[in-house]
Amino acid sequence: MDFLQQSFSVRFDYKVFFTTHLFSPENPAFGKFIEGEKKKDTPPKVFFVLDEGVVAHHPDLINGIRSYFKGFPSLQLVEEMIIPGGEQAKNDEALFHKIVAAVNTRKIDRHSYLVAIGGGSVLDLAGYAAAVSHRGIRHIRIPTTVLSQNDSGVGVKNGINYFKKKNFLGTFAPPVAVFNDFHFLTTLEEVDWRSGISEAIKVALIKDAPFFQWLVQNATLLAKRDMPAMQYLIKRCADLHMQHIRSGDPFEMGSARPLDFGHWSAHKLEQLAGFNIRHGEAVAIGIALDSVYSHLSGRLSREALDQILELHQVLGLGITHPLLEVSDDKSPLLLGLEEFREHLGGRLTITLLNDIGKGEEVHEMDSALIRKASEWLKDLSSR
Structure with a gap:
């Protein structure tokens, strides 16, 4: 029997940063990272998905992000989407479709960034949406809980619950970077x-x-x-x-x-x-x-x-x-x-x-x- 066989390996690299007050004007780490990753002349689009619990505890977060991006004209902030946090984020299939629809309407491409800020469930959901949209959008995680900063946020897995089963749908897709901002831990329950x-x-x-x-x-x-x-x-x-x-x-x-x-x-x-x-x-x-x-x-x-x-x-x-x-x-x-x-x-x-x-x-x-x-x-x- 004739057959063809192919073998290849793919290298993945990503950094995990430890910092505080990530979107302070005095902290250029986030902006400089994306600038250093640029693959083309046009400003890369950056789309944020935020955990509503984090936004509630940090009411200045969105305005802080918008002000921060004004200091980086080479980057294009396109939208901030707020979604429920906790395990309900992974149980509600409509939230997955909502993120994917925004990727489509905002023309988020493979040179763009989907940035998730939240606990592990929001990171899992957003990471899954990023992994399957266009067969993979660059994804940045900003974990905001102890568990997501020390475990799920630094790994390569993402997914959602389906058939009432934990992580039934998902992919293995490493982020391009993880930013652990310790300031988010100060407001945890x-x-x-x-x-x-x-x-x-x-x-x-x-x-x-x-x-x-x-x-x-x-x-x-x-x-x-x-x-x-x-x-x-x-x-x-x-x-x-x-x-x-x-x-x-x-x-x-x-x-x-x-x-x-x-x-x-x-x-x-x-x-x-x-x-x-x-x-x-x-x-x-x-x-x-x-x-x-x-x-x-x-x-x-x-x-x-x-x-x-x-x-x-x-x-x-x-x-x-x-x-x-x-x-x-x-x-x-x-x-x-x-x-x-x-x-x-x-x-x-x-x-x-x-x-x-x-x-x-x-x-x-x-x-x-x-x-x-x-x-x-x-x-x-x-x-």
């Missing part, structure tokens, strides 16, 4: 400040024991909203995520997903709760469940488990939820495990802990042991 730390706990547990110990030592400062401590956490967490993207399987062609430690049950919890629970809250509970399972299955020491759960307590993070209780083989949590298996292509791959900083991939989980772990956490939380 307490739940968003704390729950975003769960992704740092996750990556520390599977990749960096010294970082986990730093989290333990600085947990009280973090709970008190100490900004220098949070800035270090975000930079270190973002660095670990980017190292994984560079050295691993960034587009998840295989079934291994170590950065999803604690996520299989978290995604199911979000769905069961009608997405009325923060992703970070769900991940914290998922981490607790998989950590207890790791201990009960003989992998993780009791001392290490106690450290993990004590860190949750100091940070005010939950460890269980009634929707994840297991009563029989048809309990939603166990169905969520099968859905996760399906999402991975049929072969289950879950990361468990052998020790703090040391993850292990397994391909099966014992339903009875999951139930025991769930009951263990329920009992602990009721004391």
